[in-house]
Amino acid sequence: MNDSHHSTARFDGAPPEDLLRQAAGYLRAYDLPTDLGETALSATFSEAWVTLELDGAGFSLDIRAGNSAQLHQAREGVLVVLDQISPETCAALEWQGEVARNVRPPNFHLGTVLDVRRVSANFLRVAMRCEGICNLLSGGMHFSLLLAPGPVPRWPEVNDKGRTVWPDGADKLHRAAYTFVELNPEEGWFTFDVFEHEGGQTTGWAKAAKPGDTVGIMGPGGGDFPQADHMVMGGDETALPAIRRILEHAPTDRRGEVFVETADPADRCDMPLPEGMRLTWLRRGEDEPLLEHMLAATLPGPGESRFVWLAAEAGIVRAARRHFREEAGLGREEMYLSAYWTA
Ligand SMILES: Cc1cc2nc3c(=O)[nH]c(=O)nc-3n(C[C@H](O)[C@H](O)[C@H](O)COP(=O)(O)OP(=O)(O)OC[C@H]3O[C@@H](n4cnc5c(N)ncnc54)[C@H](O)[C@@H]3O)c2cc1C
Structure with a gap:
């Protein structure tokens, strides 16, 4: 674990009621691994580690990460959570250590288009030169693309309190993962x-x-390669690049099933598939829907190394979450169910 970048914060006074449990609730809603104790809460943000510890006089925060971008990103995540619990407490925090101020966010990079080419009936592949690309090599397979509304972009900046300020009004950026x-x-x-x-x-x-x-x-933007021996994976067109990357990184002895649903069969592509996994392409509107296939797939029993991965439209993901959490009884660490877009 590389944790060479470090910042801390201190709050003296009465902490918000039930602070640890509330913070754990928000972090879990973002599917972040947390460990909640009597007086301390720790959480892992992709490649940054956060500890919130209560004491008789208030509480302390400790954030460690492998680079400035991940440190800044985790710090922003903590501030978003604290802002929802108690904006006054969040504003009163005294930060020390490495805190970016009055600069571009450390997780912001300028990208310059090199080339756009068609790779299938409904997919375009964009090649992008990117300053600071080394910061994108770890911390997940996703990023946020920021598009400016006009020819002279205003990019986000970190203010003197160390918070990222996003351009608004006529300068508001379009953001997509x-x-x-x-x-x-x-x-x-x-x-x-x-x-x-x-x-x-x-x-x-x-x-x-x-x-x-x-x-x-903006990135890296999370998205790990699951480690389980047996996986049931599914997704639509928006998930296809992520499914392909996960399969590229899969151990050769992984077992399981993959379902990819597209409206147009001409978007099917080569997938690097371990021998023990079966891939089924589904045609939306004609074949049995993706959700039905996911729910019917066979999973090993509790205690075995298993994982369900699904990324698709929000309604499908909601239904899958209900099933896998409430009916199938899978633990949080056994699934990634993510809404990639909303109809
Ligand atoms: C972690 C993550 C990774 C992702 N990776 C990819 C990726 O690699 N490639 C990719 O293409 N997408 C990917 N997506 C999905 C992508 O971010 C969304 O589809 C996003 O809405 C696209 O933004 P936009 O600017 O094209 O659409 P917007 O301008 O934001 O939306 C306009 C309209 O399009 C609709 N819409 C959005 N997505 C779809 C869709 N798939 N089908 C039909 N209507 C839609 C919305 O409902 C909205 O009404 C990813 C999403 C997440 C969360």
Whole structure:
């Protein structure tokens, strides 16, 4: 564990009621692993580690990470949670150690379009030169793409209190999450795939993008490779790049099933599949829906190394969450069920 970057905060006074339990609730809602004790709460933010500890005089926060971007990102996450519990307490925190102030956020990078090409009927692949790409190599396979509304972008900045301030009004940025396809740190570029859908701002941007156009990149944005021996995976077009990356990193002896649902069979692509996994392509509107396949898939029993991974439209994910949590009784650490878009 590389935790060479470090910041701490102190609050003296009566902490908000039930602070640890409330904070644990918010962190778990973001699917972050937490450990809640009598007087301390610890949480893991991808590659940053946070401890909140109560004492007789107030509480202390300790955040450690492998680089400045991950430290800043975890600190922002903690502040978002504390703001929801008690904005006054959050504002009164005294921060020490490495805290970015009056700069671009350490997890912000400028991206310059190198090339856009069609990879299948409804997917465009964007190649992007990216400053500071080394900071994107760990901390997850996703990032946020920031698109400016006009030709002169205003990017986010960190204020003198160490909080990221986002441009608003006419300067408001469009923000959407994407998944790295390939990262090449030696040459300083990465690629990602945009699924073209009706009314999508990113779709419109990608169709018109030219070499030299600039965008903002916020990341790394989480998204780990699950480690289980047996996996049931599923997703729609938006999840296809993530499923492909997880399969690329899968151990060769992994077992399980993968379901990918697309509206157009022409978007099916080669998938690197371990021998013990079976891939089923589904055609939306014609085959039995993705959700039915996910719910019917066979999983090993409790105590065995198993994992359910699903990313799709929010309603499908909600129904899957109900089933796997409440009926199948899977623990949080045994699943990743994420809404990648909302209809
Ligand atoms: C962690 C994560 C990783 C992701 N990775 C990828 C990726 O690698 N490639 C990719 O293409 N997408 C990916 N997505 C999904 C993508 O972020 C969303 O589809 C997002 O809405 C696209 O933004 P937009 O600017 O195109 O659409 P917006 O302008 O935000 O939305 C406009 C309209 O499009 C609708 N819409 C959004 N997505 C779809 C869809 N798939 N089908 C039909 N209508 C839709 C919305 O309901 C909205 O009404 C990912 C999402 C997450 C959370």
